[in-house]
Amino acid sequence: MGRRPPLGDSHEECGARVTEFGGWTMPVRFDSIRAEHAAVREAAGKFDVSHMSELVVRGPDAAALTERLVSCAVGPLAPGEAAYGAVTDDQGVMLDDTVVYRRPDADGHPDYLLIPNAGHDTEATDRAERVRATHGLDATVENATERFGMVAVQGPDATDLVADVVTGGSDLGALDRFEATMASVADVDCWVARTGYTGEAGVEIVCPWAATAVVWDALDCPPCGLGARDTLRLEMGYLLSGEEFDPETKPRTPFEAGIDFAVDLETPFVGRDALIDATDPEKRLRGLRLLDRGVPRHGYLVLVDGDEVGHVTSGTMSPTLGDPIALAYLSRPHRAPGTDVAVEVRGDPVSARVVNTPFLDR
């Protein structure tokens, strides 16, 4: 058994099927992935994402440290603002991706909350401490992963649904995407952010570990598991750590992964010097839509005229589109939208077309 989220018992009681993910035992589905997926696209669903890591950086040099840890611009963030960035090594290879939130100042100093992927918390903390030491910075680094629970509420009705249980203070309706605020949710003090991993409107709520159940139970919408979270993110072309990038098995830069918008080369992040001349890489992540029957899966080959030109990093039958979709790294001659390729499904080539992501208009 892996690490258990604060809602572990509750998930068990309601019969959720669980899976090991990033070292955590997490619900993969409560009902049916298709039903959970549809709830989020059409109304709202709630996800226990307490397996995500939390790293808190604060102190006089918190900004100087955080901007070295992530590829996005940290300096311009005001309290209550957020940005998405890559975490890269000194070769520019992606180790992780994370949202960075600037929370209200603490003791007159900036306070940043980073959300590394599940199971990356120790590594992210160690790395932050190393960077701090290298540059002699004055900031504290806290691995707060087991101090916070995290619940995502996503879907067109999600923000209203959460606003209904906000018992004090903030007007969530006034938040734009990538803005956040402290709010009292069912009388629990939470950090509520207009962020998510589904392409829908909604919020992510970071709450005290022990109060996660209070927040969860107050949210009147179907619980959704990691299965639907994966199909929802894949329809948007969002990256999944371990699938689209992995420093050991799939070393990719942010430019290869297509998150150019998350890289500010004017900032001093680790990996910046290697990436400055790598902004137009040979391979880039692209979407594929299969034109015939078949379900593309991780690792399946992408072929052009029978020759291997890449492989699928993630694939599924899109519940929203009813068509098979995939992501794959493709080199320059094969990556233009509209290019005809094939995906080898159990030995047989299935026709496919290169498309831009997201697969859905959102």
Add this chain to the structure above:
Amino acid sequence: MTIDYPDDLLYRDSHEWLTTDEPRRVGVSDFAQDELGDVVFVELPEPGDPLAAGDAFGVIESIKAVSDLYSPVDGEVVAANEALFDRPELVNEDPYGDGWLLKVEVATEGDLLSAEDYQGLVA
């Protein structure tokens, strides 16, 4: 949700069922469809194709999983349920009815279990 194990069917330990009356049909059990979750793709053989008991004859895929289908009989395919090509979810909705996979001509049955024994195996 309760799982059904109709007692007029025979079962393979790999979760396929076989009718005992004509026309002989093959499908996957309620237990199997529940374990798989939403079925999104089914690959089936064509009429006339031979079947060998215990050999893979097709593939069933849910959103998360890919599983081989194993033949409960030696024999031949009479028909494949083409409705599943457009509506694979029929396997979830009605695994012993509209979600059937094949009609088969049975030469010899493989090693099959009663409903009670199958339920004892999986439940």
